[in-house]
Amino acid sequence: MSSAAAQPLDGNPAARVLVAGASGFAGALAAQLVWRHPRLELAQVTARADAGARLDRLYPRYRVPLTLRELDLAQAEDTDAAIVAYPHGASAPVVAELRGLGVPVVDLSADFRLRDLPLYEKLYGGHGAPELLADAVYGLPELHREAVRGAELVANPGCYPTATILALAPLAEEGLIDDVVIDAKSGVSGAGRGGGEEMHFVSLDENAMPYKTAGHRHEPEIAQELGRVEGITFVPHLLPLDQGELATCFATLGEATSKEAIRDLYEKRYADEPFVHVLSGPPNLRALRDTNECHVYVTVEERGRVMAFAAIDNIWKGASSQGVQNLNLMLGIEETAGLL
Amino acid sequence: MSSAAAQPLDGNPAARVLVAGASGFAGALAAQLVWRHPRLELAQVTARADAGARLDRLYPRYRVPLTLRELDLAQAEDTDAAIVAYPHGASAPVVAELRGLGVPVVDLSADFRLRDLPLYEKLYGGHGAPELLADAVYGLPELHREAVRGAELVANPGCYPTATILALAPLAEEGLIDDVVIDAKSGVSGAGRGGGEEMHFVSLDENAMPYKTAGHRHEPEIAQELGRVEGITFVPHLLPLDQGELATCFATLGEATSKEAIRDLYEKRYADEPFVHVLSGPPNLRALRDTNECHVYVTVEERGRVMAFAAIDNIWKGASSQGVQNLNLMLGIEETAGLL
Amino acid sequence: MSSAAAQPLDGNPAARVLVAGASGFAGALAAQLVWRHPRLELAQVTARADAGARLDRLYPRYRVPLTLRELDLAQAEDTDAAIVAYPHGASAPVVAELRGLGVPVVDLSADFRLRDLPLYEKLYGGHGAPELLADAVYGLPELHREAVRGAELVANPGCYPTATILALAPLAEEGLIDDVVIDAKSGVSGAGRGGGEEMHFVSLDENAMPYKTAGHRHEPEIAQELGRVEGITFVPHLLPLDQGELATCFATLGEATSKEAIRDLYEKRYADEPFVHVLSGPPNLRALRDTNECHVYVTVEERGRVMAFAAIDNIWKGASSQGVQNLNLMLGIEETAGLL
């Protein structure tokens, strides 16, 4: 059994990629994206809980006919890159081992996203590889493309920060934001494969709710990347749908600016971005399901407050396909390869 | 065929109620609530488009075995009260005719909600009965209970204002709010029975979206009722569910206040309210589906911003059951009758 | 805290009812139906796992402000009747204890539905109270109304048998069915509150599937009640919705019969039934959600095969509200009390 990926278009050998933690939602999708990628070869898929199972039994729709194995570092040596999709905290030690072998890594967990170690420890507990933090690049290509190109360790952003930062970056980069309120809404897949009664169909069907209203862990990640913003208020909500994420941001600016100027700012900022589209009206989630796109809309209300909306697919641009976008950059492949 | 409502518990004759516009979502539910009400009798149900149809054919689940008729004012004379569920603009003339017969009216449309006639005309077009505006009471019992008791014409609030105002009233009444951002989310029934491709199942299933980002018509209604608030930003969103409405409000206060003080304020404010419950954690929509309840939760984030959440069922407390709550007050019946 | 149920209309004291196992979907709804019932008083709610919790915390929408207790038989002595909503197997011993105190019982489990003990043991394992089997009446009022009136122990049918038997009884009672194929479809609440990954929102959203294709446990229950039917094939399916159940039945008759004759048979058979409605077109699930109704439609295709459809709400007529209907009959209360 061999992936079409083994024979890339231009004769160069495909890069061999390991996906570790491929039994969760994000890892499984990452595996599929690598599997069907024209320039990557899916060398190995590993998992802790489901080792021995075929990935296409667990996720039939992704049609990856490989068997999940326990992670074997001896075999990992042979790979050109890895995507690690372990839970927060469990990821860092695995990343460290792979980095020890010299394997470039995209880490989908939160373990290398925050540059501030004490803050990480406060939010997530002990860190398994703090010595690597300095090497890690925050993997939002729209902000850090060049750094990602040269990186050996990329910390892939979470779904909430991806949508929120893309909604606000044009303002933040100009130092315009005094204060911002973010009302974020996510589909259920963002909560992961685990979960008991709270994730029961009957609990979520025909329902919607805010949660973690007392400070979500993504707030510091957003603050780190937006840089010059003073005040951030962030509240996540769960919606009764599978895939999708919408960040509704209300920004108070330090100075009055016209709607036209703001729109112009956004359009220019994202003009060359292959995956960010500035729309002329409000976005919706169906329009980009199963894509790496981010749809942004910005407007200014009467009294000058900016309303910026960003919609993504939470497990694509908010996790796995963004991981592949980063991998493309790290490996010197066309950024959009396997993602259009 | 007779309703159980014809024999009220205490021997007093039931009040005879006309529901005009009973073929829409809100009117049909109002008819059912009157039908099963222990102190009201459903005297007549009228509709423009579906006259001749049995209401339990159009809405089988409501089980009201009456036939929709064209509105006949000769028969209306004989009723003790009316609920009018016509579209905005179409309602005012019907209300005027009923009032001309001396019939007390709860109007579910927007026609009598705004005290400012030019503002109404700007938002909705010409007004069919401006002379009645001065008589109308804004039918949010939690704010205007005594006025509703004495009213002959009650303007039932819309679903967005109901949730939003109940979320913010304790703060607004104390003059605490400098500025507030409202991110509101509604189930699809709030958009009414009409609507073409935009309301198609395939358009809304697994979707969510903001809409009317350039100033929703409910914003002035909210401003009118919250009174002393300087700045209001309001954005509505459509969610993939039938019934339910969630207002997430972010209020900036003029002075620093503790979480405890704010919670105390809310608990005291709503302590005696039969339908408003202040929760100790975030609300969710399923918990109150098909009820007249409003679930409120308030917290204060680190830097002092208040986050206030209110959840209601958009066609119950956001429309029809609140209409019955108002009717109960107007007719001197126990406020909770037929609603528990 | 007291229920309105404590003061029944006619001055008779309300019957005091215990609901055991009130923390599951069916038990919680049964508790609510008793709580709001004009002739019953909810004396006690018990549960094994959630004892100490308020029922309105677990099921806010049902608004029953009682605290779940461990079952205490000393207190049970004081009750006039009980609804037992324990899982299959766990129910029989509890029922036996309650019957030992002389308390009339409606059992929502499968434990007393099958008259054939060896068959029960084969399908469900050991039986905790086989000595009571002879006393148990199968609680489908439309078939066994008089027996239920005199019963002290009623075995409430499952949701699949309720829909299927009501779809087919008019034919079966006339001995017309040679062979029948039943394609049944259920909402997710029928699977109960438990369940891990299979019940995860993401597993069931936008999905549908047959299950237990190799002989569902409800098939013998259906066969027992339909009596003279030779061959029964039954396949259940899970649909992506909360409440609702649809049985599509294809019956081959022993003799040719006209569509008119069959429809006439159905209309006569159910003419006096308060909860079974014979429709003139195909049923749908929304039309009867949250009701005790069963909607039946029958037609005959060209070559003489009868197609009979029955729709119910699986946790109402398929479980809890049918339990109350049975309780009404056992206690000599109006059959429809608390159910309209």
Next chain:
Amino acid sequence: MSSAAAQPLDGNPAARVLVAGASGFAGALAAQLVWRHPRLELAQVTARADAGARLDRLYPRYRVPLTLRELDLAQAEDTDAAIVAYPHGASAPVVAELRGLGVPVVDLSADFRLRDLPLYEKLYGGHGAPELLADAVYGLPELHREAVRGAELVANPGCYPTATILALAPLAEEGLIDDVVIDAKSGVSGAGRGGGEEMHFVSLDENAMPYKTAGHRHEPEIAQELGRVEGITFVPHLLPLDQGELATCFATLGEATSKEAIRDLYEKRYADEPFVHVLSGPPNLRALRDTNECHVYVTVEERGRVMAFAAIDNIWKGASSQGVQNLNLMLGIEETAGLL
């Protein structure tokens, strides 16, 4: 603007394909599948109602950046093949015009599926191009692969027949079926983009229903293809989901056969089929959403009745992607190209 499709792998020029009727659900998906196909080039997209609109405005998720035009036969001359996605009845004249230009056509409508003209006229009304019926090949590749390869006009099967025929073909081809009952279930996209109140989100959410119980138009199509089956009963149901179709078939055989023999028959029959997978347990719809796959499961119940299940994505294998599969065969391209 050019599709990647313009440079096929092996140096051969891509075939230029016209998609007519690309504004409906099936046509839009067909356009996207052609657009991203490595061996096809999307030459033109046409529509009647939405001419002038960009396809990626109507269907953003498909990301086809072409503008819909009115069909211009002068330009059509230049294309190598066409997919026609017009409504039944409207399709035949367009197909005739394209065929008059010598363009090979896959027609997604019902217009050329039935070989029996009077039967077509009875079910669909007058036929716009009866002279072409004799040329048309029924485009189910699993049954008619060789004929499709040589065809100039392929009648693409409907979604119900595709699932049903694939579920039953192994039995039918052996002449084993005496009688079969088909209970089919479809997602809402099968009903198309049109539709008023019946397709409203609120009408279908949390609902399910049988429809067209008095003889669905797909029954004769199924009968034609299954050939030697005596009796067919077919009932379609609508489920509350977007994409997916499940056919549950109950076949009575002329002779007793073991479960093993039947399973062996199915496995052999489909062993070489690239898109039909015989599962060892019941199928589900999520497993194949957005794929050209058909998942089949067969079992035999105690008394010898065969239960055969087939699941497909109704707008993929049930419409558009099957159209591309047919196109691949007609054009001499690898059958699976663009579909894996």
